[in-house]
Amino acid sequence: MKEIIIATKNPGKAREFKSIFNDEDFTLKTLLDFPEFPEIRETGKTFEENAKLKAHAVMERFNLPTIADDSGLQVDALYGRPGVYSARYAGDHNDAANNAKLLSELGGVPKEKRTARFFSTLVFASPNNDEDLVVEGEVKGLIGLFPAGDDGFGYDPLFYLPELDKTMAQLSVDEKNAISHRGHAIQKLEKQWQDWIKW
């Protein structure tokens, strides 16, 4: 059986990938299956650079086709921050602290000025391919005045979707994948990867 690895330790991302990126043709693993795999330092300045770092570190270790996601939240009133630094916004990768800092930095900013987007870059690297396959996705929304919902991860409870009158954390994994940055990027990947890959 062919194997593909998703180079993530984030259980929320792993769940989203597993729910839409699957096929009888291959088995999907993530770094949660290899807890001993060391932390990959995300030293890039862009989502694409970081996704490449993660995809190549894991591909080289396992010699298997590997997909990495690097993603983040860009808030207009904060000039695009936290952006590439979304995971480390309030220090060390702590969702609750990140959300609290976001609410505090946006204190006093009215609803119509709380526009934001989630952005995701996926890099697919494979041992027999010289070039990586790179796709991107985004979704626009508003940063809520308070958190709502228990599903999802990261900034989902604060990411409000006006058309649905729900936050990202109030959607099921399938509903989120249908509209999210990562869902859009995975849909693009689905259309391209089988023609691209050299197994």
Ligand SMILES: O=c1nc[nH]c2c1ncn2[C@H]1C[C@H](O)[C@@H](COP(=O)(O)OP(=O)(O)OP(=O)(O)O)O1
């Ligand atoms: O759908 C999302 N819903 C909510 N928050 C999200 C989402 N997508 C990215 N985010 C936030 C979480 C984290 O603060 C940062 C990603 O950082 P990023 O380095 O790409 O992921 P990560 O460190 O959690 O896992 P990993 O690097 O192992 O894939 O942006």
Ligand SMILES: [Mg+2]
């Ligand atoms: Mg990370």
